[in-house]
Amino acid sequence: MATVQRPVAVFLRCLLCVGALLGQFSAEAKEGKLVITGSSTMAPLVLEMGKRFESLHPGTRIDVQTGGSSRGIADAVNGLADIGMASRALQSQEGNLHGFVIAYDGITIILHDSNPIQELTDDQIKGIYSGIITNWKTVGGLDAPITVVNKAEGRSTLALFLHYFTLSNRDIKAHVVIGDNEQGIKTVAGNPHAIGYVSIGTARYDATYGVPIRLLPLRNIPATLETVREGTFPLSRPLTLVTKTEPTGLANTFIEFARSPATHDLILQHYFVPLAD
Amino acid sequence: MAGGILLLVVAFLILESWPAFQDIGPARFFTDQDWYPTERLYLLTPMLWGTLWATLGSIVLAAPLGILSAIFCHYYAPPLLATWYRRLIELLAGIPSVVYGFWGLVVLVPVIGQLHPPGPSLLAGILVLFLMILPTIMLVAHASFAKVPLSYIHSAMALGLGRWAMIRNVLLPTARAGLFTGILLGIARALGETMAILMVCGNVVQTPSNLFDPIRTLTANIALEMAYALGDHRSALFVSGLLLMGMVVVFVVMAEGLQYRKLDDTAR
Numbered sequence: 001m002a003t004v005q006r007p008v009a010v011f012l013r014c015l016l017c018v019g020a021l022l023g024q025f026s027a028e029a030k031e032g033k034l035v036i037t038g039s040s041t042m043a044p045l046v047l048e049m050g051k052r053f054e055s056l057h058p059g060t061r062i063d064v065q066t067g068g069s070s071r072g073i074a075d076a077v078n079g080l081a082d083i084g085m086a087s088r089a090l091q092s093q094e095g096n097l098h099g100f101v102i103a104y105d106g107i108t109i110i111l112h113d114s115n116p117i118q119e120l121t122d123d124q125i126k127g128i129y130s131g132i133i134t135n136w137k138t139v140g141g142l143d144a145p146i147t148v149v150n151k152a153e154g155r156s157t158l159a160l161f162l163h164y165f166t167l168s169n170r171d172i173k174a175h176v177v178i179g180d181n182e183q184g185i186k187t188v189a190g191n192p193h194a195i196g197y198v199s200i201g202t203a204r205y206d207a208t209y210g211v212p213i214r215l216l217p218l219r220n221i222p223a224t225l226e227t228v229r230e231g232t233f234p235l236s237r238p239l240t241l242v243t244k245t246e247p248t249g250l251a252n253t254f255i256e257f258a259r260s261p262a263t264h265d266l267i268l269q270h271y272f273v274p275l276a277d
Numbered sequence: 278m279a280g281g282i283l284l285l286v287v288a289f290l291i292l293e294s295w296p297a298f299q300d301i302g303p304a305r306f307f308t309d310q311d312w313y314p315t316e317r318l319y320l321l322t323p324m325l326w327g328t329l330w331a332t333l334g335s336i337v338l339a340a341p342l343g344i345l346s347a348i349f350c351h352y353y354a355p356p357l358l359a360t361w362y363r364r365l366i367e368l369l370a371g372i373p374s375v376v377y378g379f380w381g382l383v384v385l386v387p388v389i390g391q392l393h394p395p396g397p398s399l400l401a402g403i404l405v406l407f408l409m410i411l412p413t414i415m416l417v418a419h420a421s422f423a424k425v426p427l428s429y430i431h432s433a434m435a436l437g438l439g440r441w442a443m444i445r446n447v448l449l450p451t452a453r454a455g456l457f458t459g460i461l462l463g464i465a466r467a468l469g470e471t472m473a474i475l476m477v478c479g480n481v482v483q484t485p486s487n488l489f490d491p492i493r494t495l496t497a498n499i500a501l502e503m504a505y506a507l508g509d510h511r512s513a514l515f516v517s518g519l520l521l522m523g524m525v526v527v528f529v530v531m532a533e534g535l536q537y538r539k540l541d542d543t544a545r
Contacts, residue, residue: 070507147395152480152501153315153510170313175395175491177480179501183382190387191396 032060034250038072038085040180041105041157041199042239045270046085049263053254060250068155073097076242082251084242088160098247099240102258104273106200106236107157107164108223110185112192113212117141120216126165128195131173136193149187149196150174157181161197164235182206189213200228200236201272229273239272290519297512306516312482314502314510321517323484327492328521330399330485331474332467335406340460343414348444350415351422363419370412378473381405386477393489397479400488405473410463417462421455422448461532468524471496495521 036046043066050062067075069086073094076084090099109125111117120128120139127133128146137143150172151158162169176194178184181202188194189211200223203215215223218234227233241255257263264274301319309320346366350359381401390396425448433443449456471494479491480501493501495517503514 074507145394147390153313168316170311170316174481175479176397177482177491177493177501179475183476186382187386187397190383191390191394193390193394 035063035081036083037065037075037081039069039087040066041087042085048266049258076244086240086242088237098243100255101238101240103239103267104228106228106233108200108203109197109216110188110213113214114192130171144193147175147191147194149176152177160237225273294515294519297516300509319513323482324493324495324498326484328494331402334403335467338407339411339414343411344418347415347418366412366415374473377405378476381477397491398489399485399492401477402474405477406467410466414459414463417459418456421452425451464528471500475500
């Protein structure tokens with residue numbers, strides 16, 4: 001009998017231990033875990049901020065997941081996330097949400113480095129993207145067909161681009177549709193006659209590391225981190241943390257931390273632009 | 278166990294695409310003007326064609342070449358070369374698809390772009406898929422040639438058949454079912470390939486009119502938009518998953534049919 005009971009007792013004891021452990025985890029989850037979801041532009045930055053925050057506040061856990069600005073806002077509304085990330089300003093119908101800008105990002109038009117074009121007007125860019133201008137010759141460049149690189153549906157970069165140039169996605173005659181910024185940069189870097197648009201941060205980073213792309217100025221304003229910070233670059237966007245209600249407790253502490261100068265070095269590392277103060 | 282999981286996956290796909298069937302209706306996936314899910318247009322046929330053409334193109338290239346290289350490896354090459362050749366192909370089979378995709382994006386696409394802009398195209402997709410499924414077809418063909426009974430070969434030799442006559446009249450018919458299985462495995466891999474295709478095909482939603490047109494496949498459509506899709510858009514992406522699943526099922530049923538025909542043949 002004893003030989004039979006022994007394993008059972010051991011098993012029960014194990015079960016108890018596991019139960020106790022689980023209980024501890026769930027208690028901790030209530031106290032010190034923040035779920036942040038949303039913009040893939042913001043996720044790498046917020047992840048770094050989260051790591052630093054965790055080391056400053058032992059016992060806390062910041063869980064960052066991507067999925068796009070739309071998901072960030074939806075998750076914040078549904079309560080699936082404590083904080084949403086949106087790489088755009090809140091729209092008017094989202095007025096009941098609370099938004100906190102942590103940094104700025106700009107969208108830049110990029111060309112291959114060997115393309116002689118130094119500047120394009122807004123109308124020319126609009127013409128190229130809507131398929132009216134199909135050869136670089138028309139805008140003073142080489143006699144070569146233009147390859148138009150567009151973003152996939154649902155991306156906030158696409159939404160901001162369309163909004164600025166007052167285009168609808170159905171007007172755009174694209175030759176390549178890309179997912180993330182890096183794929184866009186690789187596509188333009190591999191095609192001397194391509195035009196695309198990506199985050200200034202990513203483009204500046206790659207251009208300084210020798211990727212053959214050139215960032216075009218917009219309305220005579222160069223696409224640099226400085227002009228985005230000053231707010232003079234026309235095609236820029238705020239990176240926003242979103243909560244459903246006025247943030248309290250850990251969420252509030254984290255948002256204050258993200259907006260403080262303590263994270264400016266991280267923001268610069270990711271080629272975004274910190275807040276002015 | 279595995280069957281149960283498969284049923285669960287299918288059930289999940291149907292469950293997730295149900296809102297789309299209710300709100301949009303199954304017909305509109307084939308009759309809408311275009312695919313602009315944020316403007317509530319949900320045409321899937323261009324992507325269906327994209328998937329089919331890319332798969333068909335790659336299989337047309339890979340099937341003969343894969344089988345021929347298996348024949349070469351098995352019956353023509355000197356043993357040392359054959360061993361190293363097979364190892365090389367095995368290595369090729371193990372390379373992750375994203376590596377092929379990256380190579381396609383930085384090497385193949387610019388070359389095609391010089392020939393005929395823009396570069397990312399059906400052709401690039403076909404070539405990358407071809408490289409990916411070639412090892413599968415070759416290795417399966419190699420294995421089925423190895424399974425041909427030695428007595429067949431000896432008999433053929435005793436009859437004084439030349440090497441090529443023996444291959445054509447004895448080995449190919451005997452190994453036929455295995456060769457078809459290899460081709461179908463290749464087709465299944467080509468249908469389901471996502472990452473490499475996403476990187477080299479351009480992803481423009483259109484029915485291709487020539488090899489240099491950019492295309493979007495059903496798999497690329499899911500990968501490209503799933504992270505950002507909400508509501509009916511998300512649901513419509515599950516419908517493209519369901520459609521893809523349906524295509525794979527059709528090919529698997531075909532493969533089963535060929536297996537049975539093989540059994541009949543040997544019984545006769």
